[in-house]
Amino acid sequence: MIELHRIRTDKKAIIDGLHKRGLSNAEGLIQAIYNLDIEKRAIQLQLDNLSATLNKLNQEIADVLRKKDPAATLEAKKEESNQLKKKIKQLAEKFKAHGSDLLAQLYTLPNLPHESVPAGSHADDNVIIYQTPRMVVKGGSAHWDLVKKYDLVDFELGNKITGAGFPVYKGKGAKLQRALINFFLDQALKAGYTEIQPPILVNEASAYATGQLPDKEGQMYQIASTPFYLIPTAEVSITNIYRDAIIAESALPVKHVGYTPCFRREAGSWGADVRGLNRLHQFDKVELVQIAHPDYSYAKLEEMLTYVQGLVEQLALPYRVLKLCDGDLGFCAAMTYDIEVYAIAQDKWLEVSSISNFETFQSNRLSLRYKDKTKKTCLLHTLNGSGLALPRVLAALLELNQTPEGIHIPKVLQPYTGFDIID
RNA sequence: GGAGGGUUGGCAGAGUGGUUUAAUGCAACGGUCUUGAAAACCGUGGUACUGUUAAAAGUACCGAGGGUUCGAAUCCCUCACCCUCCUCCA
Structure with a gap:
């Protein structure tokens, strides 16, 4: 499997390599992976931030319980946590789908020929x-x-x-x-x-x-x-x-x-x-x-x-x-x-x-x-x-x-x- | 095939719902000391991803996947694998 970081950093070389192997649609394939990767990272950033918020919230709930404060805020926090969890679940599914999609596309790509490999199609x-x-x-x-x-x-x-x-x-x-x-x-x-x-x-x-x-x-x-x-x-x-x-x-x-x-x-x-x-x-x-x-x-x-x-x-x-x-x-x-x-x-x-x-x-x-x-x-x-x-x-x-x-x-x-x- | 027990960091091994960002030990690495080494003492801790000029920081990972819960290594379900006994077998 071609390393993703190479597609990120050296797209052109990858496309050229695949062209050599006779993949005429290499440009489209690589661009699709490139875009998917960017989207996936954007989702991960959101997801990580939401998860961090959730973790903090849960810690707050634990603190409230430990101090045995009047639990006025407790239900509100639980509800907030539930809402957040819903959002995270949706986003996590999207993230997972992007991940498996990305992997599936990467799996279909053949290796790149070494530079010394002779040109030819047959x-x-x-x-x-x-x-x-x-x-x-x-x-x-x-x-x-x-x-x-x-x-x-x-x-x-x-x-x-x-x-x-x-x-x-x-x-x-x-x-x-x-x-x-x-x-x-x-x-x-x-x-x-x-x-x-x-x-x-x-x-x-x-x-x-x-x-x-x-x-x-x-x-x-x-x-x-x-x-x-x-x-x-x-x-x-x-x-x-x-x-x-x-x-x-x-x-x-x-x-x-x-x-x-x-x-x-x-x-x-x-x-x-x-x-x-x-x-x-x-x-x-x-x-x-x-x-x-x-x-x-x-x-x-x-x-x-x-x-x-x-x-x-x-x-x-x-x-x-x-x-x-x-x-x-x-x-x-x-x-x-x-x-x-x-x-x-x-x-x-x-x-x-x-x-x-x-x-x-x-x-x-x-x-x-x-x-x-x-x-x-x-x-x-x-x-x-x-x-x-x-x-x-x-x-x-x-x-x-x-x-x-x-x-x-x-x-x-x-x-x-x-x-x-x-x- | 049947019954029971298990799977936690490089290894051993604690942990049955919230200071576990996983105790402790061993091994490892860095340092102090030493002529050098050992011992002793101090320190560091894995993997992956995001992020940044670099940091910082964040997220995920306790066999795998799902579920319950505000919160799961811990409770429930499914699967894989390991061990013990029974059965069978080259």
Whole structure:
């Protein structure tokens, strides 16, 4: 959520930032919030003054009673208090309405892009900042054929048990995926991340705090019996550990890694992109979360990017790094790098990681702060990145490493799989 | 699922209708003393909002939301969470 004081003090910069993201009506939206804020403060001033008067009046009543004065003035004061209370109640309702209105409007605004984010309105405008030098030549069977041939993933079974997009991993397919999870977790531990196993259902407050609500309500699965949501990413649960928290500066940066299943309705997705493991309703992901001091959060973003590149390189997958343009940024992000691996048989780039700095966008909703040297409480920066999303890595690995004899397992995974070939 | 007890500042813990602007203790921070430290003593106290050049000052917050009352941490209702016992269970 954009900080209100920035709208008060630097309206133009906010409007410009939103324009970059393609919000053509930014000016109207911001002006409405600006006006609402002024009105709200005027109401608060009145309200506070009336409350102060009421408090004094009640004290006077107490004094009258204590002195056991003839209570001639008592009823009059009570009546006055009642009148005042009526006024306060009306005003308080107006104040509350303004507050929730203001919040609702602020909630709908996406984050502002960092100044270094490339201009653009479509995914085509994203900038490729790195690509594996020696490009493999496309060819071979697509992974959806390979998993059938070697009985690694069964989509039909998933259809039967749940529905489309909920595959069943079997035998060496299941073992390979588990090997990847453990490999990713171990690598993260080595890089100084602390492992978390969070709940995969979250309440409404959590979903608001990290920005899934109200923006992506339709993309999450809801529980019918309870107002809970299945997490679309571990980021939601892990970041919410720090909701309503003040962290000591000495404890920064906070670095967490967590493995969870992720659930996405993917409403509106269709076509060839959803084939096989490319896009699922349930998938596994190892997620990295960092909470960093504002002064060096961008250094942490680069650190995370380098770290995730290291993972893909150890798996010997061809990949590229994109810096997302203004128009393709996620709702909460100020800057995002995507890492895409090349699926050789499909001849497609598959996004396996998205690494973002949210700056204060989430911490403002979370109320996640630290105390600076002058003891002032300030918002922290939150970051996250996938490290990595499992099914697409699996798909790319299978397609890349297929041979007539079988599918070879990358060296770094063999200690985890216990086998070096799927045949 | 059933019954009972609870939720107060960083922590512990008093407080059952009006000097509670929440006692007291611990921890913390600042100071005095000291060569330095400890101890002792003195002082400061959270969060958010409004307000101001800066202050001052004001308002709200005792799990959340509502209600009763001139006045609620305190009484009533709803909900969440925690503890104990019973039941069930990986």
